[in-house]
Amino acid sequence: MVTRPAAYARTAADLARARAIAAAVPDPELPMVTVADLGILRDVSAEGGQMVVTITPTYSGCPALREIARDLRRRLRAAGFAEVTVRTVLAPPWSSDWITAEGRRKLREAGVAPPHPAPRNPGFPGPVPLTLTMSREPAACPRCGSGDTTQTAAFGATACKALFRCEACREPFEQVKAI
């Protein structure tokens, strides 16, 4: 591996290259989308001779964040950025609303329904309204497009997904949870 001199990272072209590399890192649990598609990637900047990548966790316990940080470091180092720092920011908390239009398209194509707009509690901090029934809004089936779907569980195989069944084509599918 060729390691460029640290000062090299200061050029605008290099920063743009680092941004493109970071943005292309796939999510380990949803590998059809990148960290940029999901809105996990907050910033890429050059500080002195090092590249600083800022990411945000989706859920408190999401184990993918460490793997994403590692993948970011590995790819940037392989591209010649010798010093890479990955920073985590917690505030404001990640929202599924940050998933880009491109990310939603890729999810749908891979059979995962994109999330509804996240519920917002205008009074927060303050009491959060109760939801006493399963999902209020049906998700459109990513396979046949039918809106006649039923949520079967609010929690799926990963923290960020819920389980649905399509009543038209009878296939089960996952939806990224609105949060």
Added chain:
Amino acid sequence: MTEDEFAAYQSLSEETEDHRWAFGTGFADPLEGIDTSVPHGTDATALAAYCLMLGDDALIYSHRLQQWMTRMPELEEETALANIALDLLGQARMLLSRAGQAEGRGRDEDRLAFFRDEHEFRSVRLAEHTDADFAELAGRLLVFSAWRLALFGRLASSADPVLAAIAAMGARELTYHRDYAAQWVIRLGDGTPLSHGKMQAALGVIWPLVDELFQADPVTAALPGVAADPAGLRAEFDAVLATVLAAATLERPSSAPLARVAGRSGRDGVHTEAFGYLLAELQSIARAHPDATW
């Protein structure tokens, strides 16, 4: 599989300086890269103790949920509880890390989770309760998540920015936990005579542990603007419970609160008999092999 997908999986399995996410695998600090200085004017010792209390609640509760894994009647409930346990474990990791930083004695989340004794844990006694059946699991989760959501809703505007960020993030997770528990309490309470009877009995078992959640403690009192007054959460909690119990056709229990021991309870390190067994299971590997890595 595309090249990018392959690379994502490859990065999961390759040997590097980083390790997997479990004890003995060299945890990455969950607050890595976050400004963790204690705000000016905040009592750092009290902040450490406060984060320890809230972190212990999540750690101990998460472990109790993990013990239900493989015992759920349906896969959907298994994944739901695993996700809830994982969210709480994530909250515990951040809060224990915050406690260790504010304390400034070099104790990290591992040290705090695995190398403290029973009397040093500051979780409420509700967190350690062993659920005898699914009705107790649902009822206890409703109580715990309704209380913790009310608490995190207030802490989201805490004067400690790290605590505020952890709470704002956790509140969204707890909203899902509370809704899940509430929906099950309603299904069981408003179900068959058998399920109604079991759900009502379960609430009666859990209710003695409720009052402790709202008791004043000296740590909270030492953190004005940072911590939330436990007594101030009661009205919101009662309103949520009243709504759910009415929809579930259940009666609010009247069981007497579990007595304090010489004036002390979970927040003072006084726990029920169940705690020791839980802690032994949680800590035995780490204590037997303190330097283990894999």
